[in-house]
Amino acid sequence: MTRDAAADGRVLWSVVEDQVPAAETVLLRVRPGTDLRALARRVREVAQRASGAADEPAVERPLVVLPVTYDGPDLREVAALTGLSVEEVVARHVGATYTVAFGGFMPGFAYLVGLDPALVVPRLATPRPRVPAGSVAVADRFTAVYPASTPGGWRLLGTCPTRLFDVSRDEPALLTPGTRVRFEVAR
Secondary structure, eight states: OOHHHHHTTOOOGGGEEEEEEOSSOEEEEEOTTOOHHHHHHHHHHHHHHHHTGGGSOOOOOOEEEEEEBOOOTTHHHHHHHHTOOHHHHHHHHHTOOEEEEEEOSSTTOEEEEOOOGGGOBOOOSSOEEEEOTTEEEEEBTEEEEOSSOEEEOSEEEEEOOOOOBOTTSSSSBSSOTTOEEEEEEOO
């Protein structure tokens, strides 16, 4: 990017080689020689416009409905921590429509926002050495489904049989940023 492009406020997004979104930040890896101050100004402009975008019509994103058997080992503890009954925890968890905010620490793991504030609970003090694939969990203000067996410190509410990551699909990850998600009690 040239200094002239930066001077007139145009920052070419082509300098961004990779981006890694997280809960509160986004990491941008850019080409060597990029004017970082100009890029930072452009990012701030985009963020300011996005924060005012509530008045703009929303683009309807795909909806994925995931069946859950609410049988998780932490379901009763989440109820106790929140002061709700087990039935209320389940009702509040299935009562929301979530949005994939960003991908997580492994392929197919999606951080979902939109969790009922009454269900916000801390992570476990000590992570489990193994969380089974398909575990539906909550931690802090997020909910998620573990796509594969892995260590983890989230509180487990139930299990979901849906395969979230499959390299044989055209789009391997079922839940990508912006996708809307609803959970339903498995029949």
